[in-house]
Amino acid sequence: xxxxxxxxxxVSHLKKYFRMKGGTLxxxxxVSFSIRRGETLGLVGESGCGKTTCGRTxxxxxxxxxxxxxxxxxxxxxxxxxxxxxxxxxxxxxxxDPYASLDPRLRVEEIIAEGMRxxxxxxxxxxxxxxxxxxxxxxxxxxxxxxxxxxxxSGGQRQRIGIARALAVDPEFVMCDEPIxxxxxxxxxxxxxxxxxxxxxxxxTYLFIAHDLSMVKHISDRVAVMYLxxxxxxxxxxxLYAHPAHPYTRALLSAIPIPxxxxxxxxxxTVLEGEVPSPIDPPPGCRFRSRCxxxxxxxxxxxxPLQEVSPGHLxxxxxxxxx
Amino acid sequence: xxSVKTKLDxxxxxxxxxxxxxxxxxxxxxxxxRVWASLRENRLAMVCLVLLxxxxxxxxxxPLSPYDPDLxxxxxxxxxxxxEHPFGTDELGRDYFTRALYGxxxxxxxxxxxxxxxxxxxxxxxxxxxxxxxxVDMVLxxxxxIIMSVPTFLLIIIINAYVSPGLPTxxxxxSIFAWMGVARIVRAETMSxxxxxxxxxxxxxxxxxxxxxxxxxxxxxxxxxxxxxSLSIARAILTESSLSFLGFGVRLPTSSWGSMLQSAQSQxxxxxxxxxxxxxxxxxxxxxxxxxxxxxxxxxxxxxxK
Numbered sequence: 001x002x003x004x005x006x007x008x009x010x011v012s013h014l015k016k017y018f019r020m021k022g023g024t025l026x027x028x029x030x031v032s033f034s035i036r037r038g039e040t041l042g043l044v045g046e047s048g049c050g051k052t053t054c055g056r057t058x059x060x061x062x063x064x065x066x067x068x069x070x071x072x073x074x075x076x077x078x079x080x081x082x083x084x085x086x087x088x089x090x091x092x093x094x095x096x097d098p099y100a101s102l103d104p105r106l107r108v109e110e111i112i113a114e115g116m117r118x119x120x121x122x123x124x125x126x127x128x129x130x131x132x133x134x135x136x137x138x139x140x141x142x143x144x145x146x147x148x149x150x151x152x153x154s155g156g157q158r159q160r161i162g163i164a165r166a167l168a169v170d171p172e173f174v175m176c177d178e179p180i181x182x183x184x185x186x187x188x189x190x191x192x193x194x195x196x197x198x199x200x201x202x203x204x205t206y207l208f209i210a211h212d213l214s215m216v217k218h219i220s221d222r223v224a225v226m227y228l229x230x231x232x233x234x235x236x237x238x239x240l241y242a243h244p245a246h247p248y249t250r251a252l253l254s255a256i257p258i259p260x261x262x263x264x265x266x267x268x269x270t271v272l273e274g275e276v277p278s279p280i281d282p283p284p285g286c287r288f289r290s291r292c293x294x295x296x297x298x299x300x301x302x303x304x305p306l307q308e309v310s311p312g313h314l315x316x317x318x319x320x321x322x323x
Numbered sequence: 324x325x326s327v328k329t330k331l332d333x334x335x336x337x338x339x340x341x342x343x344x345x346x347x348x349x350x351x352x353x354x355x356x357r358v359w360a361s362l363r364e365n366r367l368a369m370v371c372l373v374l375l376x377x378x379x380x381x382x383x384x385x386p387l388s389p390y391d392p393d394l395x396x397x398x399x400x401x402x403x404x405x406x407e408h409p410f411g412t413d414e415l416g417r418d419y420f421t422r423a424l425y426g427x428x429x430x431x432x433x434x435x436x437x438x439x440x441x442x443x444x445x446x447x448x449x450x451x452x453x454x455x456x457x458x459v460d461m462v463l464x465x466x467x468x469i470i471m472s473v474p475t476f477l478l479i480i481i482i483n484a485y486v487s488p489g490l491p492t493x494x495x496x497x498s499i500f501a502w503m504g505v506a507r508i509v510r511a512e513t514m515s516x517x518x519x520x521x522x523x524x525x526x527x528x529x530x531x532x533x534x535x536x537x538x539x540x541x542x543x544x545x546x547x548x549x550x551x552x553s554l555s556i557a558r559a560i561l562t563e564s565s566l567s568f569l570g571f572g573v574r575l576p577t578s579s580w581g582s583m584l585q586s587a588q589s590q591x592x593x594x595x596x597x598x599x600x601x602x603x604x605x606x607x608x609x610x611x612x613x614x615x616x617x618x619x620x621x622x623x624x625x626x627x628x629k
Contacts (some may be wrong), residue, residue, distance in 0.1 A: 010340055087546060088528055097520060100521065102524075103342060103543070115529065118529040165524070
């Protein structure tokens with residue numbers, strides 16, 4: 001295993017349940033992974049599989065139901081007072097929805113400077129204003145945007161403002177919660193490249209949540225695939241795309257169109273049948289078995305653990321590990 | 324092919340002049356403009372606004388009246404409206420118009436200040452209750468339920484009997500029984516706002532709870548508070564008038580619309596107009612505040628309309 005000091009985030013057996021009318025919604029159920037410093041871990045899965053909840057619980061935005069999240073050796077959910085405040089400077093979040101995550105009553109400048117004020121970055125209002133201008137330019141906006149309100153900005157501009165806000169406190173770790181899914185494709189690439197550039201400049205660590213596999217491949221060192229609250233596969237980005245092991249990952253990858261009509265015509269696509277089952281009180285066994293072409297009797301009885309099938313390649317599937 | 328070509332002879336096409344289509348560009352130009360726009364659309368609301376401004380201005384300018392509101396002129400009692408006395412005079416010969424203006428000052432002051440007190444109190448209780456939640460919320464809401472279940476008016480009368488009457492006590496007593504509605508609205512708004520992403524983001528930036536409340540939550544529900552405030556002015560004016568009518572309001576000879584109604588009662592057979600003037604003034608003021616409150620609600624919370 002890796003040395004402690006190299007790890008930025010260490011998640012072990014994390015659980016996050018929501019109590020609902022019809023039962024318990026298991027949004028995140030026994031998820032374990034770790035992220036090295038300076039690394040980007042992509043977290044992918046379809047809508048509603050618990051990616052966002054997982055990410056938010058990891059950075060302490062939600063309370064956990066069980067398990068543990070360590071950031072540089074400290075339990076994220078036990079932090080109080082000064083330690084908690086220091087944590088908010090180290091760990092930042094880029095929110096999924098740039099419309100909901102920015103206060104409509106504040107000017108862009110105030111939004112970006114909020115974290116700076118909290119953490120006493122910049123000596124006074126004047127210096128902070130200069131820092132805000134610098135940040136705006138860094139994320140590809142202009143100074144004029146500082147005095148605008150959110151409703152005067154476009155979706156792409158808002159997402160950049162969200163990025164600038166997160167970077168304003170000079171964090172080490174950024175949880176990017178689908179930072180690009182609210183944007184159109186032309187802007188997506190710009191934002192991703194911006195994130196990659198910032199990572200190089202500042203040595204950031206990312207937890208990059210997305211449902212778009214091709215974009216995740218572009219930015220991530222390692223990728224974790226999530227299905228209905230559990231991790232099904234975790235490996236390096238290149239390995240995942242070259243040798244996907246879990247049937248769900250294979251299906252996901254085969255959904256990426258290949259920009260070559262001849263290849264596209266020839267290849268066989270794995271199309272998943274059926275709907276995602278409800279995460280409320282899920283039955284025991286493998287969560288994916290209702291849609292899995294290889295499902296067996298064993299899958300219905302025991303949940304497959306995340307096992308190493310080759311160095312650094314973890315898969316949770318009886319069919320794969322039993323081979 | 325040929326025939327097709329001839330059909331497409333360009334001379335057969337006529338240029339049609341059309342006016343350029345109006346490009347509907349609507350920007351959100353801020354709250355004030357939105358309120359103004361919906362005021363202009365609504366004629367009743369406009370009338371109410373004008374009447375309110377008139378009543379407010381007249382009451383503020385009351386000292387300009389040539390008459391002393393408390394000066395008896397028994398030779399000239401119960402006179403009918405005339406140029407000299409637009410509202411006539413009462414049973415003690417005092418100029419009724421001047422008294423109505425001074426009475427308006429009392430009623431409006433009570434309305435305005437008890438609104439301020441009750442909105443402040445309601446906002447504090449509501450935000451704390453909604454934001455902190457848990458046991459605090461439960462305790463505060465039960466206290467609120469208890470106060471709400473008390474027959475307010477009777478209690479006000481009883482309290483009035485024990486404290487020295489006067490404008491400040493009046494305002495205080497009315498407002499301690501008027502903040503509950505505001506608190507409920509504010510609590511509900513706070514509970515929904517605190518789950519919003521931008522509040523989560525502020526927490527994530529290390530912003531303290533107090534700052535989150537004042538910087539993010541309260542400004543974002545200002546429209547709900549304004550609406551509640553305008554309605555609570557109307558209620559406070561009504562309460563004050565009822566109290567004064569029953570003789571528990573401000574002490575005589577200071578007039579208020581309610582106390583004027585009361586003294587007009589005994590003269591109703593001789594000069595019914597004495598009851599009409601303060602009655603109509605109360606009606607117009609309360610109605611106007613209510614109508615404006617509704618308009619504000621529609622303008623500030625477009626979700627409710629659509």
